Amino acid sequence: MPDPSPVFGREASSRPSRASLRTAVVWDVLKEALDRRVEATGKDSLGVLDTGGGSGNFAVPVARLGHRVTVVDPSPDALFALERRAAEAGVADLVTGVQGDIRGLFDVVGREEYDTVLCHGVLEYVDDPAEGVRNAAAALRPDGSLSLLAAGVGGAVLARALAGHFTEARHALDDPAGRWGAGDPVPRRFTAEQLTELAGEAGLEIGAVHGVRVFADLVPGALVDTEPGAAEALLKLEAAAAELPSFQAIATQLHLLGEKRA
């Protein structure tokens, strides 16, 4: 099946889009997990929960695969944008937006009701990440998968250093929350070990860990946009580096797939 998403898809020239360079690794792992679940359950349409799904960067492409996606997000603006985006993509009937947060998740959705749960870019912003992961895991049916994506500490250190902000880089390196200073808009970052520990404490088996955006945020955009074949080569490089712990340590984001064993 062709890639269903305008976000993850390729431009008319077939050059990977900027957005796809940043998300291809996550999308590939997620799509494989969804396909495995379809095969294991015999259901064509899975129940998917996207906690903090925002305006549907992932929810809409997942719905375009035919799955039913519930997005729980505290932001009315994001939910409004989600509704519009789902309608434009022709999947309004498969996407449900619900106002709520991961802390009070079970005020708005049921436990053990979902084949796959996404928690992308949310743990950075919650007061208690362990509770967030526990709730996300508790929403899964037995044998379901949790897709966890969060900002990586090492990527922030490297990015600040390459921008010449050495004191901020050092601050992020030493700070328990991985922040580079008071002006840092991200409240918390993680190491692969921390994410693995959170998933393990929530009772999940660790399926795979990937580094996301190892290089994509560091190379000049003009180089990728103008050099023939550069975007494709960068995409392949990101995919090859994603599984290597040494590159995960410097990735902008970390992705973890956790499995809930029956």
Ligand SMILES: C[S@@+](CC[C@H](N)C(=O)[O-])C[C@H]1O[C@@H](n2cnc3c(N)ncnc32)[C@H](O)[C@@H]1O
């Ligand atoms: C960086 S965006 C990520 C959006 C989407 N998951 C994605 O990957 O594109 C963070 C999202 O988390 C939501 N959020 C913030 N605090 C939250 C909480 N306590 N529970 C659930 N979602 C939250 C925000 O409203 C926002 O939509």
